[in-house]
Amino acid sequence: MLDIESSIEARKIIRQNKYTKQTAGTAARYVQGNVCILPSKYALDFAAFCQKNPKPCPLIGFGTKGDPILQDLGDVDIRTDVPQYRVWKNGECIDEPLDVKSYWNDDLVTFILGCSMSFELPLIEAGIQMPHIKNDTTVPMYRTNIDCEPAGQFSGKLVVSMRPLNAKDAIRSIQISSRFPAVHGAPIHMGNPDEIGIQNIMKPEYGDPPSVPIKNNELPVFWACGVTPQSVLMDSKPDFCITHKPGCMLITDKLNIDLAAL
Amino acid sequence: MLDIESSIEARKIIRQNKYTKQTAGTAARYVQGNVCILPSKYALDFAAFCQKNPKPCPLIGFGTKGDPILQDLGDVDIRTDVPQYRVWKNGECIDEPLDVKSYWNDDLVTFILGCSMSFELPLIEAGIQMPHIKNDTTVPMYRTNIDCEPAGQFSGKLVVSMRPLNAKDAIRSIQISSRFPAVHGAPIHMGNPDEIGIQNIMKPEYGDPPSVPIKNNELPVFWACGVTPQSVLMDSKPDFCITHKPGCMLITDKLNIDLAAL
Numbered sequence: 001m002l003d004i005e006s007s008i009e010a011r012k013i014i015r016q017n018k019y020t021k022q023t024a025g026t027a028a029r030y031v032q033g034n035v036c037i038l039p040s041k042y043a044l045d046f047a048a049f050c051q052k053n054p055k056p057c058p059l060i061g062f063g064t065k066g067d068p069i070l071q072d073l074g075d076v077d078i079r080t081d082v083p084q085y086r087v088w089k090n091g092e093c094i095d096e097p098l099d100v101k102s103y104w105n106d107d108l109v110t111f112i113l114g115c116s117m118s119f120e121l122p123l124i125e126a127g128i129q130m131p132h133i134k135n136d137t138t139v140p141m142y143r144t145n146i147d148c149e150p151a152g153q154f155s156g157k158l159v160v161s162m163r164p165l166n167a168k169d170a171i172r173s174i175q176i177s178s179r180f181p182a183v184h185g186a187p188i189h190m191g192n193p194d195e196i197g198i199q200n201i202m203k204p205e206y207g208d209p210p211s212v213p214i215k216n217n218e219l220p221v222f223w224a225c226g227v228t229p230q231s232v233l234m235d236s237k238p239d240f241c242i243t244h245k246p247g248c249m250l251i252t253d254k255l256n257i258d259l260a261a262l
Numbered sequence: 263m264l265d266i267e268s269s270i271e272a273r274k275i276i277r278q279n280k281y282t283k284q285t286a287g288t289a290a291r292y293v294q295g296n297v298c299i300l301p302s303k304y305a306l307d308f309a310a311f312c313q314k315n316p317k318p319c320p321l322i323g324f325g326t327k328g329d330p331i332l333q334d335l336g337d338v339d340i341r342t343d344v345p346q347y348r349v350w351k352n353g354e355c356i357d358e359p360l361d362v363k364s365y366w367n368d369d370l371v372t373f374i375l376g377c378s379m380s381f382e383l384p385l386i387e388a389g390i391q392m393p394h395i396k397n398d399t400t401v402p403m404y405r406t407n408i409d410c411e412p413a414g415q416f417s418g419k420l421v422v423s424m425r426p427l428n429a430k431d432a433i434r435s436i437q438i439s440s441r442f443p444a445v446h447g448a449p450i451h452m453g454n455p456d457e458i459g460i461q462n463i464m465k466p467e468y469g470d471p472p473s474v475p476i477k478n479n480e481l482p483v484f485w486a487c488g489v490t491p492q493s494v495l496m497d498s499k500p501d502f503c504i505t506h507k508p509g510c511m512l513i514t515d516k517l518n519i520d521l522a523a524l
Contacts, residue, residue, distance in 0.1 A: 040306070043306050044302070044305050044306050044309065044327065044371065045326075047306065047309040047310075047313075047324070048309075048324040048325075048326065051309075051321050051323075051324040052324065052334060059313050061313075062309070062310040062313040062314065062413070063310075064307075064310065064413070064414060065306065072314060072411055109306070149334055151324070151326070152326060175524070178523055178524035179523070179524065181443050181444075181523045182443070185523065186524070261440060261441070261443040261447065261523040261524075262437070262440035262441065262448070262523070262524075
């Protein structure tokens with residue numbers, strides 16, 4: 001882990017390719033974002049997809065066509081400021097570079113989407129323990145049977161992340177995450193996984209399996225997940241696309257607390 | 263006033279040009295929206311402008327290029343379902359038709375933005391009286407000296423609406439409107455109008471002047487206003503554009519209460 005508090009310092013290190021791994025816990029007071037870079041012909045439909053699906057796709061940054069600088073998120077150059085990228089052609093990952101300077105062109109539009117790290121810190125500060133953080137694993141994520149609202153060529157199933165919580169913590173986590181509508185907001189489901197099309201809670205489609213079985217006094221609580229747009233993008237196979245490598249997020253200068261609705 | 267509770271019935275009447283006036287109070291449980299229809303060459307920049315300015319420009323609907331149907335807001339045909347429109351060429355209003363069927367073409371993109379009516383009802387239900395509603399006038403709106411975050415060719419000053427409230431009601435109104443981040447959310451200022459560039463509180467740029475002078479025990483409370491995008495659009499003078507006539511909003515099937523963050 002890159003153990004540093006300043007978002008500006010963290011980006012400086014990442015920009016020089018001196019840190020290339022996952023960003024959980026780095027500059028923890030600052031908003032981290034999922035990255036999606038698309039040719040302009042797809043951009044309007046993708047913007048509409050985000051507007052229609054604000055829980056999985058909360059738009060926190062929107063670049064100008066051809067401009068890699070995202071001024072309203074800090075001194076961000078999206079070509080260099082993510083630890084590791086994925087470059088996709090027709091739905092297939094063709095490269096995992098440390099910067100995308102050689103792939104950049106003046107037709108690309110950048111979208112930055114909020115992520116659950118922004119509400120996990122307030123949950124932890126409220127004394128709610130999450131096993132995946134305690135055990136240093138990635139949160140388990142599942143593809144549900146819930147359809148996203150389609151927009152143009154973009155459509156697909158909602159992906160959710162799961163945290164097992166006792167009833168008291170589940171109630172408190174609903175209150176706390178509701179304060180953050182700009183970063184997934186309240187859970188979309190809790191209890192029986194089967195109701196949202198999850199067959200086997202021990203076999204997530206993304207991330208790590210739950211590190212311990214869910215206890216009898218715990219409810220699985222499901223939040224809309226920022227992996228949804230990547231899953232949807234891979235299904236709809238745009239001819240070209242750049243994303244971050246999962247876990248290797250963009251660290252912005254926005255404070256998590258500034259995303260609280262109240 | 264069109265005194266009817268059902269959003270579907272209200273749109274039916276409006277669609278037949280049987281009601282052509284302002285929609286305040288009509289189907290009051292349902293979300294009403296500001297309308298902006300632009301040629302596709304402007305659409306991506308305008309979507310970015312809305313993302314960067316969520317308080318004045320909360321996007322609640324986003325049409326597909328060329329498609330006048332806005333399915334996720336109800337059985338909406340944006341060509342006919344607004345009581346009265348304004349058609350603009352190069353920043354000048356050239357027509358105020360009752361429908362825009364003759365202006366529609368397959369290059370147009372529709373944006374629907376939330377409006378303060380969605381949080382005024384909860385304020386009234388909490389016992390907070392607003393003089394402009396009591397006196398059946400339009401809320402006073404002012405152009406501030408606060409710059410919106412620019413996007414592409416779109417830039418301009420923030421427009422705010424003002425409601426004079428005593429301290430107790432002002433505090434409660436902050437709590438209640440904070441629950442509605444999707445429709446302007448919390449106020450952006452209260453107290454001294456001069457601090458945000460308002461010279462004369464009795465001379466608003468839009469709407470009606472305050473119907474009574476602000477009392478000694480009252481604070482003027484200022485919310486970001488959905489007139490901002492119209493003001494910005496008129497400044498940036500796109501060659502073609504359609505909006506609603508102020509006050510004559512689109513009535514959707516979305517419930518106001520469903521826009522509450524918690």
